[in-house]
Amino acid sequence: MFFSTNEWQHKDTVAIGLFQKSQLSGKAKEMDELLEGRITELLKEGDISSKRNQLSKFFPSPETGIKRIYFVGLGKESDYTFEEAKEVFAHLFKKLHQDKKQAVSVLLDTFIGKDLPAQDAAHALSESCLLATYELQDFKHKTNEPDRFIEFVYATTDHDTAEIQAGLKVGEVYGQSVNSARTLVNMPPNMLTSSDLASYAAELAYKYEFEIEILDKEQMEELGMGGILAVNRGSTEPPKLIVLKYQGKEEWTDVIGLVGKGITYDTGGYSLKPRASMVGMKTDMGGSASVLGAMEIIGELRPEQNVIAVIASTDNMISADAMKPDDVIVSLSGKTIEVLNTDAEGRLVLADGVTYAKQHGASVLVDVATLTGGVIVALGNETTGVMTNNDELYAQFKEASEECGEMIWQLPITEKDKKRVRNSKMADLNNSPGRDGHAIMAGAFIGEFAEDTPWVHLDIAGTATTENSSCFGPTGATGVMVRSLATFVERFEGKK
Ligand code: BES
Ligand code: ZN
Ligand code: ZN
Numbered sequence: 001m002f003f004s005t006n007e008w009q010h011k012d013t014v015a016i017g018l019f020q021k022s023q024l025s026g027k028a029k030e031m032d033e034l035l036e037g038r039i040t041e042l043l044k045e046g047d048i049s050s051k052r053n054q055l056s057k058f059f060p061s062p063e064t065g066i067k068r069i070y071f072v073g074l075g076k077e078s079d080y081t082f083e084e085a086k087e088v089f090a091h092l093f094k095k096l097h098q099d100k101k102q103a104v105s106v107l108l109d110t111f112i113g114k115d116l117p118a119q120d121a122a123h124a125l126s127e128s129c130l131l132a133t134y135e136l137q138d139f140k141h142k143t144n145e146p147d148r149f150i151e152f153v154y155a156t157t158d159h160d161t162a163e164i165q166a167g168l169k170v171g172e173v174y175g176q177s178v179n180s181a182r183t184l185v186n187m188p189p190n191m192l193t194s195s196d197l198a199s200y201a202a203e204l205a206y207k208y209e210f211e212i213e214i215l216d217k218e219q220m221e222e223l224g225m226g227g228i229l230a231v232n233r234g235s236t237e238p239p240k241l242i243v244l245k246y247q248g249k250e251e252w253t254d255v256i257g258l259v260g261k262g263i264t265y266d267t268g269g270y271s272l273k274p275r276a277s278m279v280g281m282k283t284d285m286g287g288s289a290s291v292l293g294a295m296e297i298i299g300e301l302r303p304e305q306n307v308i309a310v311i312a313s314t315d316n317m318i319s320a321d322a323m324k325p326d327d328v329i330v331s332l333s334g335k336t337i338e339v340l341n342t343d344a345e346g347r348l349v350l351a352d353g354v355t356y357a358k359q360h361g362a363s364v365l366v367d368v369a370t371l372t373g374g375v376i377v378a379l380g381n382e383t384t385g386v387m388t389n390n391d392e393l394y395a396q397f398k399e400a401s402e403e404c405g406e407m408i409w410q411l412p413i414t415e416k417d418k419k420r421v422r423n424s425k426m427a428d429l430n431n432s433p434g435r436d437g438h439a440i441m442a443g444a445f446i447g448e449f450a451e452d453t454p455w456v457h458l459d460i461a462g463t464a465t466t467e468n469s470s471c472f473g474p475t476g477a478t479g480v481m482v483r484s485l486a487t488f489v490e491r492f493e494g495k496k
Contacts, residue, residue, distance in 0.1 A: 122167025130175025208299025234322025254494030257362025
């Protein structure tokens with residue numbers, strides 16, 4: 001897709017935003033004049049609506065040179081902000097996509113509001129265009145004629161074009177990176193193994209000049225990564241610990257550690273999942289996809305920050321040699337873990353990932369994982385569950401997530417909760433203290449490995465995928481937290 005600012009390059013298809021109860025101004029007024037007052041007339045007669053997200057199409061007479069105009073209602077200007085603008089653009093582009101339009105001139109100035117500066121309007125435009133037109137990459141033999149997609153979007157504006165171009169670029173990078181994460185999560189598990197995930201990360205590293213390290217099974221054995229190795233025992237696919245480093249500061253200090261759960265398939269292991277809950281467990285690498293999506297944004301926008309991304313990847317399978325309930329394992333940190341449930345595998349791989357990030361200089365940690373069904377029971381499918389050991393870091397993350405319009409909600413970890421994960425006859429910790437509050441149990445378990453390092457834990461089990469298509473995309477992977485993670489990194493304030 002190609003976004004640019006362009007003075008009336010393409011008049012075939014034009015898009016205009018309309019605020020409720022306001023006079024047409026700027027480009028919209030010019031257009032109204034060109035159409036000899038038709039817009040004013042149609043608005044008055046109720047043929048086109050300025051109600052938020054309402055779409056209307058109008059076909060002007062041929063002399064104007066314009067074939068069709070898409071009008072989209074922006075609602076009241078007083079409650080039109082970045083979030084609403086993204087939604088409005090998503091509705092518009094979804095429709096343009098359905099109508100198979102290839103190029104469109106958006107009169108961007110008609111989408112700028114008193115609480116929405118020009119640059120943010122441009123960001124909203126390109127981000128929403130990419131999200132709304134995302135299509136699942138399936139493996140069907142298509143017999144229909146090839147799809148036509150929106151290829152060219154021209155933002156027509158009287159504003160400073162450098163500013164608009166900057167906004168378009170940021171939105172494009174954000175939208176594109178969310179879509180990359182979606183594609184990874186939607187991939188069938190036989191086509192996205194841990195090795196495939198590692199190759200994907202290597203491509204990113206090559207493109208953006210990240211330092212990359214991929215630890216194989218022998219290296220994990222040498223280091224004593226008992227968590228990820230235990231989960232991998234049942235598999236014929238080799239595990240991978242994928243490490244990307246981005247250095248945006250002179251010194252390797254104030255390093256942000258992003259740790260992702262990369263279970264490419266979760267059968268549950270010997271604590272086998274019931275057949276109905278196993279379907280869909282290809283998405284259990286959602287956390288790692290969010291981290292890789294955020295790294296794509298970081299690689300493109302190159303903030304002055306230091307980041308280490310660690311992805312602990314394997315599948316969770318069964319064999320004669322697989323980990324069993326009752327096993328005791330020794331994690332990379334040296335802490336021992338009694339395995340009570342092989343389906344609580346995410347926390348085992350994350351334990352090693354978190355320890356590895358700390359050992360390589362992470363001074364704050366954010367882990368992301370499709371970790372528990374419990375978080376879905378607690379918060380549903382719209383809100384990501386968050387736990388932390390540091391309120392200040394949580395506040396920074398919360399701000400970033402609000403800026404991106406991704407809902408999060410904090411769950412507490414009490415001293416009694418910590419006792420429950422430390423309760424084991426055989427080891428320092430147990431990996432499954434029972435169903436009560438089990439999203440919190442998973443968080444508390446990872447907290448044992450974060451120790452004193454400021455840490456935020458994101459449980460995206462409910463939000464990584466959706467069963468409802470929306471203006472922002474189809475059912476399936478959502479790419480949740482890609483934008484929040486990247487924005488958090490961009491705005492991060494380390495030690496003052
Ligand atoms: N991958 C699952 C969590 C999950 C559930 C992700 C639903 C996406 C949708 C995780 O590994 C798991 O199986 N968790 C168990 C933990 C339990 C055994 C303590 C769960 O949530 O039931
Ligand atoms: Zn599991
Ligand atoms: Zn899992």
